Amino acid sequence: MSGTLNDHPDFVYLLREFEMLYRHGSAGGSTAIRGHRKRVRDELSRIFAANPPFDPRAASLKPVTAHLSRGLDLGERGNMQGMARALREIRETLTWEYGYDRVPPALAKKYAYCEILGPRGPIVWDRLILGFVLFAPRTTYPQHSHSKIEESYISVAGAWSENNAAVYAPGSLILNRPGDEHRITTGERDPCLLAYAWAGPAEQLGDPGMKFTGRRKPQG
Numbered sequence: 001m002s003g004t005l006n007d008h009p010d011f012v013y014l015l016r017e018f019e020m021l022y023r024h025g026s027a028g029g030s031t032a033i034r035g036h037r038k039r040v041r042d043e044l045s046r047i048f049a050a051n052p053p054f055d056p057r058a059a060s061l062k063p064v065t066a067h068l069s070r071g072l073d074l075g076e077r078g079n080m081q082g083m084a085r086a087l088r089e090i091r092e093t094l095t096w097e098y099g100y101d102r103v104p105p106a107l108a109k110k111y112a113y114c115e116i117l118g119p120r121g122p123i124v125w126d127r128l129i130l131g132f133v134l135f136a137p138r139t140t141y142p143q144h145s146h147s148k149i150e151e152s153y154i155s156v157a158g159a160w161s162e163n164n165a166a167v168y169a170p171g172s173l174i175l176n177r178p179g180d181e182h183r184i185t186t187g188e189r190d191p192c193l194l195a196y197a198w199a200g201p202a203e204q205l206g207d208p209g210m211k212f213t214g215r216r217k218p219q220g
């Protein structure tokens with residue numbers, strides 16, 4: 001352990017950026033998105049009040065993190081500059097990972113994520129996960145879904161599409177409800193950096209069991 005959240009002001013300010021986005025952004029008239037935003041910011045209020053433990057993890061890079069500087073640069077030029085700058089301050093501490101037992105080799109070069117809050121830390125909290133996903137240009141992130149977990153992405157930099165349904169620009173929020181199948185593609189030139197939130201039961205967030213949607217039946 002290394003103290004509590006308040007001993008790490010850069011992380012406090014990063015959480016404040018999440019809070020601002022989930023408090024002041026529009027729900028676009030969607031009841032489901034309004035409910036999700038409220039769920040995330042209510043949890044953030046509890047986190048600020050509780051000042052949870054801070055348990056740093058070993059920093060770790062993945063091949064895609066070669067694109068992080070460009071993603072942050074793009075983020076700092078646009079309407080997500082607050083988030084991009086706050087993330088830049090802690091970039092050396094991040095634990096980039098894959099989250100799957102088996103990652104297709106092509107994807108291993110083009111994708112990784114890092115958590116800043118959740119059951120595994122560094123800000124230790126068991127009812128919410130906050131983090132970032134980074135994709136290289138021209139990436140397809142295969143179809144998958146999350147059991148019992150509500151997932152939202154907010155674009156920080158880059159353009160991307162989910163389920164071939166639209167192109168999302170920085171500042172957009174996309175909600176994937178539990179079980180919703182989704183597949184992501186990214187634009188041709190720029191990396192794509194997304195902030196994300198997972199809300200769900202503590203036991204599920206502690207062991208999300210991430211799997212791509214394959215042709216075989218699930219093993220249980």
Ligand SMILES: [Fe+2]
Nearest residue numbers: 146151176182
């Ligand atoms: Fe997802």
